[in-house]
Amino acid sequence: MSPLAPRDMDELFASPSPWLLGEGPHAEMVLSTRIRLARNLDDVPFTHRAREEQLMGVLASVSAAAQGSKSFADGLLLRMNEVAPLDRQVLVERHLVSHELGDGARPRGILIAPDARLSLMINEEDHLRLQALTPGFQLAEAWALADGADDELDPALEFAFNDEIGYLTSCPTNAGTGLRASVLIHLPALVLLEEIQRVLKSIMQVGLNVRGLYGEHSEVMGNLFQISNQTTLGRSERDSIESLERVTRQIIETEERARERMMRDARVQIEDKVWRAYGTLRYCRSIHAREVINLCSAVRLGVAMDVPALCPLRVLNELLVLTQPAHLQRMHGSELAPADRNIVRAGFVRERLAAAERESGVNP
Amino acid sequence: MLCQICGKNPATVHFTEIHDNHMSEIHVCERCAEEKGMHASAQQHKFEIADLLAGMVDSMTQTDEERVGHVQCPRCGMLYSSFKETGRLGCAECYAAFQFQLRPLLRRIHGDTRHRGKTPTRGSAGAARTRQIQRLHDDLRRAVEREDFEKAATIRDEIRTLEAELQAERAGAEGRS
Ligand SMILES: [Zn+2]
Numbered sequence: 001m002s003p004l005a006p007r008d009m010d011e012l013f014a015s016p017s018p019w020l021l022g023e024g025p026h027a028e029m030v031l032s033t034r035i036r037l038a039r040n041l042d043d044v045p046f047t048h049r050a051r052e053e054q055l056m057g058v059l060a061s062v063s064a065a066a067q068g069s070k071s072f073a074d075g076l077l078l079r080m081n082e083v084a085p086l087d088r089q090v091l092v093e094r095h096l097v098s099h100e101l102g103d104g105a106r107p108r109g110i111l112i113a114p115d116a117r118l119s120l121m122i123n124e125e126d127h128l129r130l131q132a133l134t135p136g137f138q139l140a141e142a143w144a145l146a147d148g149a150d151d152e153l154d155p156a157l158e159f160a161f162n163d164e165i166g167y168l169t170s171c172p173t174n175a176g177t178g179l180r181a182s183v184l185i186h187l188p189a190l191v192l193l194e195e196i197q198r199v200l201k202s203i204m205q206v207g208l209n210v211r212g213l214y215g216e217h218s219e220v221m222g223n224l225f226q227i228s229n230q231t232t233l234g235r236s237e238r239d240s241i242e243s244l245e246r247v248t249r250q251i252i253e254t255e256e257r258a259r260e261r262m263m264r265d266a267r268v269q270i271e272d273k274v275w276r277a278y279g280t281l282r283y284c285r286s287i288h289a290r291e292v293i294n295l296c297s298a299v300r301l302g303v304a305m306d307v308p309a310l311c312p313l314r315v316l317n318e319l320l321v322l323t324q325p326a327h328l329q330r331m332h333g334s335e336l337a338p339a340d341r342n343i344v345r346a347g348f349v350r351e352r353l354a355a356a357e358r359e360s361g362v363n364p
Numbered sequence: 365m366l367c368q369i370c371g372k373n374p375a376t377v378h379f380t381e382i383h384d385n386h387m388s389e390i391h392v393c394e395r396c397a398e399e400k401g402m403h404a405s406a407q408q409h410k411f412e413i414a415d416l417l418a419g420m421v422d423s424m425t426q427t428d429e430e431r432v433g434h435v436q437c438p439r440c441g442m443l444y445s446s447f448k449e450t451g452r453l454g455c456a457e458c459y460a461a462f463q464f465q466l467r468p469l470l471r472r473i474h475g476d477t478r479h480r481g482k483t484p485t486r487g488s489a490g491a492a493r494t495r496q497i498q499r500l501h502d503d504l505r506r507a508v509e510r511e512d513f514e515k516a517a518t519i520r521d522e523i524r525t526l527e528a529e530l531q532a533e534r535a536g537a538e539g540r541s
């Protein structure tokens with residue numbers, strides 16, 4: 001039986017995104033794998049230059065074409081101007097829409113497929129941004145999903161394309177394949193052992209891009225990094241994905257070796273750090289989102305190192321997203337001042353961990 | 365990938381710029397990074413495609429630059445000078461309208477200017493087949509690198525079949541015209 005798409009924002013909010021499940025290969029280190037394809041309609045100016053009614057036409061024709069395809073039939077279409085600002089922010093925190101789409105001012109939308117790993121942003125920087133977001137390290141699977149959906153959309157829409165440059169995009173940095181393949185990876189041991197700069201430098205030297213997650217500019221929070229392909233011209237999609245795959249595997253191995261070394265030389269100190277982080281999360285009374293992200297990083301390391309009696313990865317992934325401001329306020333049912341958010345957040349985190357302890361029957 | 369400023373040395377310094385929620389990436393060689401006063405810690409510096417383009421026309425005379433700036437896309441009316449400011453093109457036709465200016469830029473961004481990925485089905489069948497052959501050549505190269513000669517032989521046969529089909533198609537098309 002094929003899964004059903006959520007019927008509205010409430011159902012979407014209530015169902016966890018697949019990438020939060022903590023499943024998939026190397027889930028202890030790679031949180032999610034994403035494939036994004038940028039496409040534009042040939043006969044309409046790019047989004048930033050199109051008139052309002054042209055964008056309404058794009059929204060209508062693209063959503064109709066998509067809903068007529070196998071992948072997106074019975075999907076949920078959200079028109080951003082009809083979505084409440086807080087809910088738009090929820091979609092951003094779920095990694096379903098970009099900040100640009102989240103502004104809601106122009107005729108934009110997101111279509112979420114019954115297979116919740118697949119979504120389509122309409123009238124973002126490009127008319128179409130097709131996205132496959134899978135849990136764990138699954139580049140081939142994510143590519144198959146996005147590629148398949150693109151093949152289905154293609155006959156129904158005339159994509160801007162020329163034989164020399166390939167798919168034409170609003171920004172020339174995406175022209176060609178329009179592909180951005182990325183993995184969200186947790187590298188605490190390399191950071192702790194101060195080897196991360198060397199590793200990041202080597203990633204960049206092979207033409208991949210890396211940036212910290214959640215931080216502005218290059219600030220890194222929670223030891224989470226996003227690694228992606230840099231160029232879109234001159235290489236096939238498969239070539240780009242394979243090189244990201246190869247480099248990510250090397251990084252996983254490097255991080256694994258660093259973790260082993262750390263546990264061998266400083267097991268007690270690491271376990272102490274892990275349990276102090278857990279204790280803070282479990283008993284805090286006021287906590288900032290950033291602190292949750294950083295403490296979850298330590299606990300995640302503990303889970304990956306088989307420190308017994310910690311919570312499952314799924315709970316840590318949920319905390320990462322559900323403690324963000326929009327999710328928190330929606331759960332709470334009203335808007336909150338930042339100071340109050342910290343108190344509500346602390347209550348939510350304590351409760352979630354207490355529930356996980358009850359579920360597992362282990363009292364750490 | 366080549367340095368986006370000088371276009372000569374390999375780019376070894378990489379910056380990600382987030383500006384107005386728009387992320388752009390800059391790749392330069394160490395020498396140019398130093399000259400422009402960019403350090404790993406200076407990623408906040410506003411340094412976008414616009415600046416990159418500004419750097420590229422340094423060698424042009426003032427009048428050259430003005431002339432190029434006035435090139436206009438016949439479909440959407442975008443001026444090249446306004447692309448220079450925003451880093452965004454106006455429509456699909458802009459790629460043709462600004463092709464002479466864009467080609468060196470694309471080379472600097474991507475290190476290449478030729479698409480090697482998938483093709484829409486609406487593109488001509490011949491073009492799709494040509495690209496499929498190109499892809500198979502990539503596969504062939506990879507198979508040889510892996511020393512998987514059995515696979516390489518299969519791919520080679522596939523390429524021959526496709527090439528024969530393509531030739532037959534072309535001959536057929538000529539015969540009809
Ligand atoms: Zn240079």
Ligand SMILES: [Zn+2]
Nearest residue numbers: 437440455458
């Ligand atoms: Zn144009």
